[in-house]
Amino acid sequence: MSEGPAQTGDASLGRRGLLLVLSSPSGAGKTTLSRRLLDVEGSQLSMSISVTTRPPRPGEVDGQDYWFVSESTFTEMREGGRLLEWAQVFGNLYGTPRDSVEAMLRTGHDVLFDIDWQGARQLAEKIAEDVVRVFVLPPTAAALAERLERRNQDSASVVAQRMAQAADEISHWDEYDYVIVNFDVEESLAELRAILLAERARRQRLKGLPDFVAKLHKDLGKAV
Numbered sequence: 582m583s584e585g586p587a588q589t590g591d592a593s594l595g596r597r598g599l600l601l602v603l604s605s606p607s608g609a610g611k612t613t614l615s616r617r618l619l620d621v622e623g624s625q626l627s628m629s630i631s632v633t634t635r636p637p638r639p640g641e642v643d644g645q646d647y648w649f650v651s652e653s654t655f656t657e658m659r660e661g662g663r664l665l666e667w668a669q670v671f672g673n674l675y676g677t678p679r680d681s682v683e684a685m686l687r688t689g690h691d692v693l694f695d696i697d698w699q700g701a702r703q704l705a706e707k708i709a710e711d712v713v714r715v716f717v718l719p720p721t722a723a724a725l726a727e728r729l730e731r732r733n734q735d736s737a738s739v740v741a742q743r744m745a746q747a748a749d750e751i752s753h754w755d756e757y758d759y760v761i762v763n764f765d766v767e768e769s770l771a772e773l774r775a776i777l778l779a780e781r782a783r784r785q786r787l788k789g790l791p792d793f794v795a796k797l798h799k800d801l802g803k804a805v
């Protein structure tokens with residue numbers, strides 16, 4: 582589904598866009614790492630903005646952090662096949678709008694997802710070869726609790742609910758291609774960038790490679 586014009590570096594190789602999926606227990610640092618990665622990657626990487634029935638947190642902006650929708654709109658989108666994946670998480674509904682992701686991939690962008698294990702599994706089932714899954718672990722349980730509390734954006738009961746679900750989310754770590762233990766944001770960011778760089782160079786993503794090599798062969802033949 583993700584044929585697209587090439588990007589800098591592999592322009593003549595016709596690389597397909599990839600789907601970089603981050604999952605973690607709530608509070609381990611996906612949003613923080615996603616923002617940093619988008620900053621450093623510039624136009625090569627675009628964020629998939631999910632729809633959710635969760636109410637906005639203070640400071641969250643509609644269309645930037647999420648598309649905040651009613652349950653009836655969400656159901657309409659889901660039943661109309663307009664979600665690439667969806668899940669119920671912490672009592673709210675979350676989903677990935679199909680059209681925007683397909684448009685980004687068509688124009689040769691890689692797309693970044695901050696979604697839970699259920700969504701990651703659905704994407705991998707649908708588009709296996711273009712999905713790269715990264716699981717982010719907190720260094721310790723205490724650090725996770727501290728990060729959720731320090732973020733200071735959810736009530737004590739919501740924080741408790743998220744801590745209670747953390748073990749369940751973590752139990753899916755082995756469905757992922759890569760695992761990052763997020764001790765330090767800068768180190769984790771460097772690991773993520775290395776993963777992205779290596780995945781972009783995978784032979785099977787470079788659709789123009791056979792033609793490129795054939796031309797190289799031909800030109801080498803002429804040169805001798």
Ligand SMILES: Nc1ncnc2c1ncn2[C@@H]1O[C@H](COP(=O)(O)OP(=O)(O)OP(=O)(O)O)[C@@H](O)[C@H]1O
Pocket residue numbers: 605606607608609610611612613614728729731732763764765766
């Ligand atoms: N390596 C780190 N060291 C210390 N604090 C961190 C680190 N990474 C993230 N944080 C902090 O932890 C808090 C939670 O991070 P963030 O919101 O990115 O988590 P998340 O995984 O996206 O959570 P959710 O799934 O609930 O959206 C934030 O206050 C963030 O600044």
Ligand SMILES: Nc1nc2c(ncn2[C@@H]2O[C@H](COP(=O)(O)O)[C@@H](O)[C@H]2O)c(=O)[nH]1
Pocket residue numbers: 604605606607611631632635666667668670671675676677695696697698699700701
């Ligand atoms: N399956 C999906 N999960 C999603 C999506 N968007 C976000 N999420 C996950 O939900 C939890 C909670 O997020 P929060 O913003 O309320 O803290 C977190 O694990 C996200 O990764 C989605 O479109 N699909």
